[in-house]
Amino acid sequence: MSLVENLFHSSLGKKVAAKVGLPESPTLRRGRVGPLGEILLAELPGGGVVAATLAAIGVTPGVPLRDTPDSRTPDEKGRPQPPRYERRPGALVIDATGVRTIAALEDLRQVLRPIMKRLERSGRVIVVATDARDVNGLEAKAVAQGIDGINRTVAKELREGATANLIVVRADAQPGDLASTLSFLLQGRSAFVDGQTWRVAPCKPGDTVDADYDPARPFAGRIVVVTGAARGIGAAIAATFARDGAGIVVVDIPAAGDALAAVANDLRGSALQLDITAPDAGERIAAHVAQVHGPHARIWAIVHNAGITRDRLLANLDEAQWGAVLHVNLGAEIAMNEVLLTDRPGGGGLGERSRIVGIASTSGVAGNKGQTNYAASKAGVMGLVWAESAALADRPTTINAVAPGFIETDMTAAIPFVQREVFRRTNSLSQGGLPVDVAETIAYLCDPASGGVDGQVVRVCGQNLVGA
Amino acid sequence: MTERTAVIVGGNRIPFVKAGGAYAQASSIAMLSAALDGLVARFGLAGTTIGEVVAGAVLKHSRDINLTREAVLGSALSPHTPACDLQQACGTGLEAVIYAANKIRLGQADTAIAGGVDSASDAPIVVGEGLRRALLRANRSRTLPQRLAALSSLRPADLMPVPPAVVEPRTGLSMGESQALTNARWEISREAQDELALTSHQRLADAWDSGFFDDLVTPYLKVTRDGLLRPDTTLEKLAKLKPVFGGAHGTMTAGNSTALTDGAAVVLLADRGYADAHHWPALASVVDAQVAATDYVTGEEDLLLAPTRALPVLLERQGMTLADFDVIEIHEAFAGTVLATLAAWEKSGLGTVDRAKLNVLGSSLAAGHPFAATGGRIVATTAKRLHQCGPGSRGLISICAAGGIGVVAILEGC
Numbered sequence A: 001m002s003l004v005e006n007l008f009h010s011s012l013g014k015k016v017a018a019k020v021g022l023p024e025s026p027t028l029r030r031g032r033v034g035p036l037g038e039i040l041l042a043e044l045p046g047g048g049v050v051a052a053t054l055a056a057i058g059v060t061p062g063v064p065l066r067d068t069p070d071s072r073t074p075d076e077k078g079r080p081q082p083p084r085y086e087r088r089p090g091a092l093v094i095d096a097t098g099v100r101t102i103a104a105l106e107d108l109r110q111v112l113r114p115i116m117k118r119l120e121r122s123g124r125v126i127v128v129a130t131d132a133r134d135v136n137g138l139e140a141k142a143v144a145q146g147i148d149g150i151n152r153t154v155a156k157e158l159r160e161g162a163t164a165n166l167i168v169v170r171a172d173a174q175p176g177d178l179a180s181t182l183s184f185l186l187q188g189r190s191a192f193v194d195g196q197t198w199r200v201a202p203c204k205p206g207d208t209v210d211a212d213y214d215p216a217r218p219f220a221g222r223i224v225v226v227t228g229a230a231r232g233i234g235a236a237i238a239a240t241f242a243r244d245g246a247g248i249v250v251v252d253i254p255a256a257g258d259a260l261a262a263v264a265n266d267l268r269g270s271a272l273q274l275d276i277t278a279p280d281a282g283e284r285i286a287a288h289v290a291q292v293h294g295p296h297a298r299i300w301a302i303v304h305n306a307g308i309t310r311d312r313l314l315a316n317l318d319e320a321q322w323g324a325v326l327h328v329n330l331g332a333e334i335a336m337n338e339v340l341l342t343d344r345p346g347g348g349g350l351g352e353r354s355r356i357v358g359i360a361s362t363s364g365v366a367g368n369k370g371q372t373n374y375a376a377s378k379a380g381v382m383g384l385v386w387a388e389s390a391a392l393a394d395r396p397t398t399i400n401a402v403a404p405g406f407i408e409t410d411m412t413a414a415i416p417f418v419q420r421e422v423f424r425r426t427n428s429l430s431q432g433g434l435p436v437d438v439a440e441t442i443a444y445l446c447d448p449a450s451g452g453v454d455g456q457v458v459r460v461c462g463q464n465l466v467g468a
Numbered sequence B: 001m002t003e004r005t006a007v008i009v010g011g012n013r014i015p016f017v018k019a020g021g022a023y024a025q026a027s028s029i030a031m032l033s034a035a036l037d038g039l040v041a042r043f044g045l046a047g048t049t050i051g052e053v054v055a056g057a058v059l060k061h062s063r064d065i066n067l068t069r070e071a072v073l074g075s076a077l078s079p080h081t082p083a084c085d086l087q088q089a090c091g092t093g094l095e096a097v098i099y100a101a102n103k104i105r106l107g108q109a110d111t112a113i114a115g116g117v118d119s120a121s122d123a124p125i126v127v128g129e130g131l132r133r134a135l136l137r138a139n140r141s142r143t144l145p146q147r148l149a150a151l152s153s154l155r156p157a158d159l160m161p162v163p164p165a166v167v168e169p170r171t172g173l174s175m176g177e178s179q180a181l182t183n184a185r186w187e188i189s190r191e192a193q194d195e196l197a198l199t200s201h202q203r204l205a206d207a208w209d210s211g212f213f214d215d216l217v218t219p220y221l222k223v224t225r226d227g228l229l230r231p232d233t234t235l236e237k238l239a240k241l242k243p244v245f246g247g248a249h250g251t252m253t254a255g256n257s258t259a260l261t262d263g264a265a266v267v268l269l270a271d272r273g274y275a276d277a278h279h280w281p282a283l284a285s286v287v288d289a290q291v292a293a294t295d296y297v298t299g300e301e302d303l304l305l306a307p308t309r310a311l312p313v314l315l316e317r318q319g320m321t322l323a324d325f326d327v328i329e330i331h332e333a334f335a336g337t338v339l340a341t342l343a344a345w346e347k348s349g350l351g352t353v354d355r356a357k358l359n360v361l362g363s364s365l366a367a368g369h370p371f372a373a374t375g376g377r378i379v380a381t382t383a384k385r386l387h388q389c390g391p392g393s394r395g396l397i398s399i400c401a402a403g404g405i406g407v408v409a410i411l412e413g414c
Helices: A003-009 A011-019 A050-058 A105-115 A137-157 A175-186 A232-243 A254-266 A281-291 A319-342 A363-367 A370-390 A416-424 A435-446 B028-042 B065-073 B091-103 B129-141 B145-152 B175-186 B190-209 B235-239 B273-278 B307-318 B336-347 B369-391
Strands: A037-042 A091-096 A124-130 A162-169 A197-201 A224-226 A247-252 A270-273 A299-302 A351-361 A397-404 A457-460 B006-013 B052-056 B083-085 B112-121 B242-247 B261-271 B283-293 B327-330 B394-401 B407-414
Touching: A003 A363, A037 A050, A037 A105, A050 A091, A050 B261, A091 A105, A091 A175, A105 A124, A105 A137, A124 A137, A124 A175, A137 A162, A137 A197, A162 A175, A175 A435, A224 A232, A232 A254, A232 A299, A232 A435, A247 A254, A247 A281, A247 A319, A254 B028, A270 A281, A270 B028, A281 A299, A281 A319, A299 A319, A299 A435, A319 A351, A319 A370, A351 A370, A351 A435, A363 A370, A363 A397, A370 A397, A370 B091, A397 A435, A397 B083, A416 B006, A435 B307, B006 B091, B006 B273, B006 B369, B028 B065, B028 B112, B028 B261, B052 B091, B052 B369, B065 B083, B091 B112, B091 B261, B091 B283, B091 B394, B091 B407, B129 B145, B175 B242, B175 B261, B175 B336, B190 B235, B190 B336, B261 B273, B261 B283, B261 B369, B261 B407, B283 B307, B283 B369, B307 B336, B307 B394, B307 B407, B327 B336, B327 B369, B336 B394, B369 B394, B369 B407
Parallel strands: A037 A091, A091 A124, A124 A162, A162 A197, A224 A247, A224 A299, A247 A270, A299 A351, A351 A397, A397 A457, B052 B083, B052 B112, B327 B394
Antiparallel strands: B006 B261, B006 B283, B112 B261, B283 B407, B394 B407
């Protein structure tokens, strides 16, 4: 730690920091833990799917207060105040799927205003709206986009670790399609996902949950492969899937084999020492799975977490640094998917019904100085997700990506203190995320009940200003 | 009982490094646990019980009475996995594999892990005989004066610790000095020894570069490759080295002799039926083995050429000749040992070894030789190589050991 960093973390430093607007960051609620306070449902006219979804996940919602002129009461100075929650609510879920007009947006304002200063710590605002493609008329399409602006701003105004996210549903999405998403957003698993919008559609035929599906252990009896799993985010991903019941196969380069073995043994999984840029990488993963789990075993999910950086300003970047990053971060993923999606004689590939997750990055979304190669690879991962989800339209396999922002890892710990502190705090939760936050989001995308979430890139960035 | 076959399923070792290097602070137990953990992770065996783990060390602390069991308890294996220590000098690793294979074939175990470990860095240093006797006498004493009397018998020289040495107690000769005698007897030239050493380095380097060890080695303490390996060595560089054994005109140098090394290696074995039922790969089966010893004390035979006695017995029992093997591994204690072994086999009418089949992936001169770990390294490497050669391919392993012992074994590719 540098002198500045030591000073910053001293008690005097903390007092000074608070005075200049750098208060201590709120501790986020994490894990499979729901809100403490009441979960409220605002079902706006024309809605309905959210109430049925909440019922399906065992939530009996309360009715939110509305800010209307006659519901206001004057404070001691005579200024009209919105109705006040006596006990701080845990979450407000707004079913805005029927909102088509500018006038109807007023309903969102009415239910949001009373909650803005009363939501509990790590509380949740979840807005569910209809995809603009499924509404008719200019005003309805414009209003659909308008809701996105509301969500992003609410996320910035909420405090104490509370988040806001918007789920856009296709018109024919069913409660079963939405359940895993609402459950994820309500729980601490989504701690560092803030100000984001993604889409939930009806799941593809053959991708409905089985009778023995247990939402608390969704991966029981399923095999999950995680690349780059020897340490950091990859190890957290493997641990999260293991917690949720998966049989884990961790992959990393041979030189990281000792750390990899420790991860595998801790999780009662198995380790494969493999450079994923090897031409037969996909084959070797399948062969390993077949060897450890038997020739009839199939991979439920593969998480392409392995990635490298070779940061240089473009003025100083040679073909080796350029090529290595693109090969590891993007090329290897394309090649391995192709092999694993093809049924091989010895078994061990991806199941007919399965999940693929890639890792994008805010650098890919927004670009980043010194990272042309990295940004190319990570934006490429997003392009791959969109293209491959379309290519897999007839197969009950989904492909998605997460885009982490500032996550507390050995890699980010190496950034100089001031730069790190700036990067860490320039988001709506004014702190860095933890590896587990990325892991939880990936596990949600891979959940057997998340078949309706396909071709999406979900940022895990606390609503980082970069590229937002 | 149906006929059972013991097969090599896989192996794992930590990179070998020169004594006093990266593993200087690591204990034998820690290194053996690390080798076990890499194997356990590769086959997803965390928390499972293995029939028996058998391993040993040549340089062994008195506190390590249960070295292997302690290493198992420090690993991710189930604590219900029993273990056994076995010791046969440099033959330990191979002898452990034979022990495990025999138990499997007899139906006393379905699975076993065999191997060895040695730390020349963390070697035990014992107190001198005078101090030891005085301390024991003082311990037996009942009164203070008796105790003082016991200790007052000590002379300054008694306080000198006795460092370990690889010396044969009955000849007083070190391993290298013994080999120098053998080299002279078999007229092994410096050039031939240097050439063999060079080939060992080149072949081991190629094997590493080709990824051969990706599923045979797990890094340890930030070491990812064998530390003694010199991929860029040349005959010229080797020729410049000064002799270390055999006097001023000796032919043995640090380049064509193995260095003191730290490391650990283990091999996973199973009954063929068990392996098939559990989808484990069967790389090679353990066909047969033979141990023999030479009368080196009289000087009539060579200390490290006992495989010359063991091999004819084994070949006759199996009805095989040297020409039947696709892979031949002769442990490179010294380059001269290999060359003298080849000459002795030839002289005794066993035939000539095709050098293209000999130590094709490099051996101890390049990898290093942590005594008890060498057998596990050679068995795992040979088994994988035989598996690549295909079913029915045959491999011969020959290891010489202190005390004039030699162990040879036959593996068959699956």
